[in-house]
Amino acid sequence: MAEQQKTLLILERYMPYRLSIVSNKVSSIVAQTYKDKFALSITEWRIMAVLGEYPGASADEISLKTQIEKSLISRAIGNLLKRKLVVRNVARDDKRRSEVTLSKAGYEVYAEIVPLSLQYEKELLDCLSSEEQTMFSDVIERLYEHAQTL
Amino acid sequence: MAEQQKTLLILERYMPYRLSIVSNKVSSIVAQTYKDKFALSITEWRIMAVLGEYPGASADEISLKTQIEKSLISRAIGNLLKRKLVVRNVARDDKRRSEVTLSKAGYEVYAEIVPLSLQYEKELLDCLSSEEQTMFSDVIERLYEHAQTL
DNA sequence: ATAAATTAGTTGTAATTGCAACTAATGTCA
DNA sequence: TGACATTAGTTGCAATTACAACTAATTTAT
Numbered sequence: 379m380a381e382q383q384k385t386l387l388i389l390e391r392y393m394p395y396r397l398s399i400v401s402n403k404v405s406s407i408v409a410q411t412y413k414d415k416f417a418l419s420i421t422e423w424r425i426m427a428v429l430g431e432y433p434g435a436s437a438d439e440i441s442l443k444t445q446i447e448k449s450l451i452s453r454a455i456g457n458l459l460k461r462k463l464v465v466r467n468v469a470r471d472d473k474r475r476s477e478v479t480l481s482k483a484g485y486e487v488y489a490e491i492v493p494l495s496l497q498y499e500k501e502l503l504d505c506l507s508s509e510e511q512t513m514f515s516d517v518i519e520r521l522y523e524h525a526q527t528l
Numbered sequence: 529m530a531e532q533q534k535t536l537l538i539l540e541r542y543m544p545y546r547l548s549i550v551s552n553k554v555s556s557i558v559a560q561t562y563k564d565k566f567a568l569s570i571t572e573w574r575i576m577a578v579l580g581e582y583p584g585a586s587a588d589e590i591s592l593k594t595q596i597e598k599s600l601i602s603r604a605i606g607n608l609l610k611r612k613l614v615v616r617n618v619a620r621d622d623k624r625r626s627e628v629t630l631s632k633a634g635y636e637v638y639a640e641i642v643p644l645s646l647q648y649e650k651e652l653l654d655c656l657s658s659e660e661q662t663m664f665s666d667v668i669e670r671l672y673e674h675a676q677t678l
Numbered sequence: 679a680t681a682a683a684t685t686a687g688t689t690g691t692a693a694t695t696g697c698a699a700c701t702a703a704t705g706t707c708a
Numbered sequence: 709t710g711a712c713a714t715t716a717g718t719t720g721c722a723a724t725t726a727c728a729a730c731t732a733a734t735t736t737a738t
Binding site for chain 2: 385386387388389391392393394395396397398399400401402403404405407408424427428430431443445488489492493495496498499501502503505506510513514515517518519520521522523524525526528
């Protein structure tokens with residue numbers, strides 16, 4: 379008695395979907411904090427985070443790091459400049475590039491957000507054992523590398 | 529000789545960031561296929577995927593499942609109706625609700641996309657051992673549950 | 679039974695986004 | 709050297725999105 383098997387996708391087990399649900403949930407929780415306490419959008423915060431790690435990064439480098447469209451980066455930098463959270467200087471060796479840096483005020487905001495972010499990450503991950511955390515971190519890395527080759 | 533430790537966040541190791549990068553990469557690769565071959569947006573495809581699994585789901589249920597804004601769902605269903613990929617009927621027991629179902633044509637598109645999606649998922653995950661896949665699946669699940677409590 | 683609250687879904691509108699076109703600067707190479 | 713291609717960044721604009729306001733139906737509670 380052969381059963382007719384209909385084509386079916388179980389969304390709840392489909393990894394691209396699950397990844398996006400988890401990632402959106404996590405990001406939106408974090409985003410809410412940035413927005414409420416510092417009036418920063420995710421894009422603005424990501425830019426500042428890159429600059430904290432790579433002072434003097436160009437718009438293009440930031441776009442690469444964050445995977446955010448360069449026009450969005452351009453406009454977000456504009457806002458951060460208006461709010462004097464970052465400083466921009468034309469690069470000496472290439473007048474097309476601009477090097478962006480956190481201002482003093484920007485760094486102060488950054489220094490306030492970082493511990494909150496790390497604390498949030500810690501709380502998020504504390505549902506995993508430390509072996510799981512290590513493995514998860516490794517797996518995410520490989521998935522990313524591998525996805526790029528597909 | 530105490531070192532001055534500046535506050536610093538290493539983005540490449542920050543899990544919310546890594547999750548979003550991987551998820552976006554994966555989703556955008558998949559999205560390109562839907563768009564090129566079937567002229568479906570991610571939202572439209574997600575709705576169809578829910579309907580494949582839950583025929584007769586309401587807009588609200590779809591919104592819950594996909595975590596997509598209900599106004600987006602409403603407009604996307606409007607488009608799918610125009611393209612006759614779904615059918616909508618007012619629910620008998622509650623005239624506010626509408627029950628949405630894949631049409632014959634909709635199911636044909638669905639039945640064509642599902643194997644492609646499963647194949648893509650398989651290729652994505654084949655950089656992981658089967659133990660890793662199991663662990664990863666379990667961890668994603670727990671992270672999602674846990675994130676909601678934060 | 680009925681007034682008030684809640685829920686499903688739609689729609690108006692302002693803000694955000696993504697893409698392509700554009701300017702200016704630099705790199706390539708015959 | 710000088711034409712052509714490439715790169716960094718900005719901007720115009722159409723499309724998409726998010727939020728709130730709204731209608732209609734249902735539920736709750738008095």
